[in-house]
Amino acid sequence: MSIKSITTGQSDAVxxxxxxxPAIELKAISKSFGLVKAxxxxxxxxxxxxxxxxxxxxxxxKSTLMSILYGFYEADSGDIFIHGHKKTIHSSRDxxxxxxxxxxxxxxxxxxxxxxxxxxxGAEGGTLLNESSKTARxxxxxxxxxxSLSVDPDALTGDLxxxxxxxVEILKALYRxxxxxxxxxxxxxxxxxxxxxxxxxxxxxxxxxxxxxxITHKLQEIMAITDRVSVMRAGTMVSERETVATSKNELxxxxxxxxxxxxxxxxxxxxxxxxLEATDLTHEEGGVVLLDSVSLNLRAGEIVGIAGVSGNGxxxxxxxxxxxxxxxxxxxQIGDVKITPKAxxxxxxxxxxxxxxxxxxRHRMGMVNAFAARETAIMGxxxxxxxxxxxxxxxxxxxxxxxxxxxxxxxxxxxxSLKSANFSGGNQQKLxxxxxxxxxxxxxxxxxxxxxxxxxxxxxxxxxxxxMRDAGSAILIVSVxxxxxxxxxxxxxxxxxxxxxxxxxxxxxxxxxxxxxxxNAGNQKADLPPDEKNKDISNRKNDHSEEVAV
Amino acid sequence: xxxxxxxxxxxxxxxxxxSTPLVLCAMAGIFSERSGIIDISLEGKLLAxxxxxxxxxxVSGSAFVGLGAAIMTSVVMALLHGFACITHRxxxxxxxxxxxxxxxxxxxxLGVAWFHKGGQxxxxxxxxxxxxxxxxxxxxxxxxxxxxxxxxxxxxxxNLLVYVAFIAVPxxxxxxxxxxxxxxxxxxxxxxxxxxxxxxxxxxxxxxxxICAGILCGIAGAYLSTGQNAAFGKEMSAGxxxxxxxxxxxxxxxxxxxxxxxxxxxxxxxxxxxxxxxxLPGIGEIPVQFMQALPYILTVVLLAGFIGKAVAPKAIGNxxxxxx
Numbered sequence: 001m002s003i004k005s006i007t008t009g010q011s012d013a014v015x016x017x018x019x020x021x022p023a024i025e026l027k028a029i030s031k032s033f034g035l036v037k038a039x040x041x042x043x044x045x046x047x048x049x050x051x052x053x054x055x056x057x058x059x060x061x062k063s064t065l066m067s068i069l070y071g072f073y074e075a076d077s078g079d080i081f082i083h084g085h086k087k088t089i090h091s092s093r094d095x096x097x098x099x100x101x102x103x104x105x106x107x108x109x110x111x112x113x114x115x116x117x118x119x120x121x122g123a124e125g126g127t128l129l130n131e132s133s134k135t136a137r138x139x140x141x142x143x144x145x146x147x148s149l150s151v152d153p154d155a156l157t158g159d160l161x162x163x164x165x166x167x168v169e170i171l172k173a174l175y176r177x178x179x180x181x182x183x184x185x186x187x188x189x190x191x192x193x194x195x196x197x198x199x200x201x202x203x204x205x206x207x208x209x210x211x212x213x214x215i216t217h218k219l220q221e222i223m224a225i226t227d228r229v230s231v232m233r234a235g236t237m238v239s240e241r242e243t244v245a246t247s248k249n250e251l252x253x254x255x256x257x258x259x260x261x262x263x264x265x266x267x268x269x270x271x272x273x274x275x276l277e278a279t280d281l282t283h284e285e286g287g288v289v290l291l292d293s294v295s296l297n298l299r300a301g302e303i304v305g306i307a308g309v310s311g312n313g314x315x316x317x318x319x320x321x322x323x324x325x326x327x328x329x330x331x332x333q334i335g336d337v338k339i340t341p342k343a344x345x346x347x348x349x350x351x352x353x354x355x356x357x358x359x360x361x362r363h364r365m366g367m368v369n370a371f372a373a374r375e376t377a378i379m380g381x382x383x384x385x386x387x388x389x390x391x392x393x394x395x396x397x398x399x400x401x402x403x404x405x406x407x408x409x410x411x412x413x414x415x416x417s418l419k420s421a422n423f424s425g426g427n428q429q430k431l432x433x434x435x436x437x438x439x440x441x442x443x444x445x446x447x448x449x450x451x452x453x454x455x456x457x458x459x460x461x462x463x464x465x466x467x468m469r470d471a472g473s474a475i476l477i478v479s480v481x482x483x484x485x486x487x488x489x490x491x492x493x494x495x496x497x498x499x500x501x502x503x504x505x506x507x508x509x510x511x512x513x514x515x516x517x518x519x520n521a522g523n524q525k526a527d528l529p530p531d532e533k534n535k536d537i538s539n540r541k542n543d544h545s546e547e548v549a550v
Numbered sequence: 551x552x553x554x555x556x557x558x559x560x561x562x563x564x565x566x567x568x569s570t571p572l573v574l575c576a577m578a579g580i581f582s583e584r585s586g587i588i589d590i591s592l593e594g595k596l597l598a599x600x601x602x603x604x605x606x607x608x609v610s611g612s613a614f615v616g617l618g619a620a621i622m623t624s625v626v627m628a629l630l631h632g633f634a635c636i637t638h639r640x641x642x643x644x645x646x647x648x649x650x651x652x653x654x655x656x657x658x659x660l661g662v663a664w665f666h667k668g669g670q671x672x673x674x675x676x677x678x679x680x681x682x683x684x685x686x687x688x689x690x691x692x693x694x695x696x697x698x699x700x701x702x703x704x705x706x707x708x709n710l711l712v713y714v715a716f717i718a719v720p721x722x723x724x725x726x727x728x729x730x731x732x733x734x735x736x737x738x739x740x741x742x743x744x745x746x747x748x749x750x751x752x753x754x755x756x757x758x759x760x761i762c763a764g765i766l767c768g769i770a771g772a773y774l775s776t777g778q779n780a781a782f783g784k785e786m787s788a789g790x791x792x793x794x795x796x797x798x799x800x801x802x803x804x805x806x807x808x809x810x811x812x813x814x815x816x817x818x819x820x821x822x823x824x825x826x827x828x829x830l831p832g833i834g835e836i837p838v839q840f841m842q843a844l845p846y847i848l849t850v851v852l853l854a855g856f857i858g859k860a861v862a863p864k865a866i867g868n869x870x871x872x873x874x
Binding site for chain 2: 070071072091095096106108109111112117118122126127130
């Protein structure tokens with residue numbers, strides 16, 4: 001397997017002499033799934049050696065478009081030109097052979113393989129592994145140096161932190177000779193520091209002539225790194241801009257199709273009495289400490305945000321505070337009720353004493369996909385006499401309840417008998433929130449308030465959370481979106497490996513500082529890999545996790 | 551002293567014989583399950599292979615024709631399993647179960663129809679069976695104490711398929727860890743999407759894996775009816791496919807530990823026969839049923855705590871569907 005030299009343009013380009021042809025040109029691409037037009041007459045031009053952003057809401061057709069380019073799907077109609085030449089892409093194999101590489105949102109890595117094995121997979125170059133792995137190792141080391149992408153070829157991939165796994169994905173693409181790199185929502189799983197790191201890598205790649213397509217729904221990323229940006233909405237390409245000549249607000253408006261308020265509009269909090277006090281919560285599972293002496297309190301009239309890279313105990317914290325998981329150690333005081341390992345309260349009893357819970361994973365815990373919306377709308381409260389007759393459930397009351405919630409919380413379509421699965425992510429979330437908020441809980445726990453939710457719905461959800469705060473509820477928010485945590489919270493707690501490692505007031509918080517806390521950089525050894533010594537402190541998260549890997 | 555040694559050697563000798571079908575089936579299971587396809591149909595393929603081998607050998611008078619027929623039959627069943635699980639994304643356990651039931655019914659029905667002996671096939675003799683092979687120099691070395699005895703009594707004098715089974719283990723290991731096919735096979739059992747996005751066909755790869763499993767089960771079947779025994783008898787696989795499956799899980803889906811597990815189960819089986827009716831000091835007579843149940847008990851107990859968690863290939867049991 002040899003590495004193709006990376007060229008920014010080809011001399012035998014059709015037509016023009018001076019300007020190289022676009023690295024990628026899509027003309028009138030259309031693709032339907034049944035009646036849904038996922039892509040409709042989409043045009044896209046990506047200039048060589050640039051970073052081209054594609055932004056749009058969930059379901060706008062970004063991923064479909066890229067899947068067509070990468071050979072996952074075939075377009076119903078339209079043409080693809082690569083460096084000015086018309087190509088037909090039937091499979092990922094074709095795409096790879098045309099120099100297209102893709103870093104998927106969910107990494108396409110085999111966790112039980114070493115980095116080297118992952119890079120080789122599908123591009124082994126011979127029937128026997130011995131020789132191919134020798135050449136692959138040399139290539140890999142060469143590539144690592146050339147693009148400053150240091151990874152240990154023999155490390156077990158599953159042990160690497162996500163930031164490094166992503167590097168492996170990028171190396172995989174480069175190893176296959178990619179000159180055009182597609183990154184699908186690459187920052188979703190990264191800490192702010194890892195994101196900075198990724199952007200540095202993208203910068204290097206761009207300077208070596210690699211053309212990059214960056215798919216994202218995060219406006220600040222578009223502004224930070226791209227040269228040009230295309231906006232998609234409802235399967236069509238609505239506009240294209242030079243990044244320098246546009247703004248977040250303009251892009252948001254283009255994405256949603258109306259004016260959107262990006263900043264959360266809120267007044268200072270007036271925290272009153274403590275409504276929930278957790279003391280010394282510790283939880284262990286299979287020898288792994290998931291919660292480590294976590295103490296916190298929630299006051300009436302404030303929003304407390306939990307920041308942290310996912311998997312650092314946030315899920316367990318929500319499970320403990322909502323009663324899903326019985327306490328092992330510590331106690332929770334809610335009003336005059338004290339919950340201890342011996343005095344266990346079930347989730348229902350938690351609800352009865354005024355704790356509402358919007359679970360992180362709404363598909364697993366917040367709703368039942370196959371239920372009608374009206375059924376999802378009473379889940380957990382189904383024993384309420386209001387919904388029950390003497391023997392049977394009171395369908396009319398249930399229906400009315402759902403209609404009212406849908407109306408108040410702007411759930412669309414307003415159809416109580418529609419299957420829950422058939423609502424968009426944002427509307428599902430609004431329905432779940434409506435169910436929990438409508439009971440006016442004293443304490444509301446919200447996991448990932450806007451995961452998979454469109455900008456328009458985000459605005460609505462944020463507004464309602466603030467409204468509830470102002471009405472005197474205590475709200476706890478767990479989110480992987482740092483921006484969301486910062487804009488909503490009055491107080492921010494940072495979790496790392498099951499502990500609360502820092503508290504910052506919402507007003508003073510900045511991403512850099514929180515990011516460092518999230519990676520717990522303060523407590524790590526300072527022996528960075530040699531080629532990273534000159535870079536900023538942000539590498540330490542990676543460094544730390546490499547320690548774990550060994 | 552010499553008697554104990556001879557007893558031990560004879561016990562080990564029969565361990566090898568009893569383990570042979572287990573080893574072949576366990577390796578078959580490794581191919582299939584490492585690619586992400588649950589293979590409880592080992593049992594059915596084994597039984598069908600045994601019938602095909604005995605029937606073909608009885609008709610043709612050649613053990614090798616029997617072997618070929620066994621492999622073909624078993625591969626066809628493997629393809630059927632593949633067709634249900636890979637192409638049509640059916641439930642792998644249900645499909646495997648269906649194949650076991652099919653094999654159990656079909657072998658008896660066809661046996662009765664073709665040979666009119668109540669499901670039995672005619673007794674095989676001569677070239678229609680795999681006869682013991684004397685390894686070179688076995689006779690001359692027989693007199694050397696210990697080593698010579700081990701060579702002559704234990705290693706020599708088995709039929710061809712026994713040797714094939716034990717050679718199949720390093721070959722399986724080599725294919726799995728040293729070839730491109732093996733790399734991809736392991737990958738597809740862990741993360742089929744990674745394989746798909748690398749431009750490799752998941753479907754084709756999994757079919758190749760189940761075919762490998764089919765071949766090995768076929769050999770195991772031929773061994774049962776034309777090597778170890780001299781005819782096919784109703785339900786003659788008697789759950790050995792399931793024991794092999796247990797051994798494979800016990801061996802954490804790896805060839806060498808899988809082999810050891812098979813040998814352990816084989817040894818227990820060999821001892822069960824020898825301990826029948828023997829009264830052990832302090833314990834008394836061990837019921838034979840207990841010895842027969844021991845492999846299963848052992849699997850459960852050891853998997854439950856002593857060996858550590860057996861981590862299955864991550865994508866096992868999940869039909870691959872292109873997402874989005």
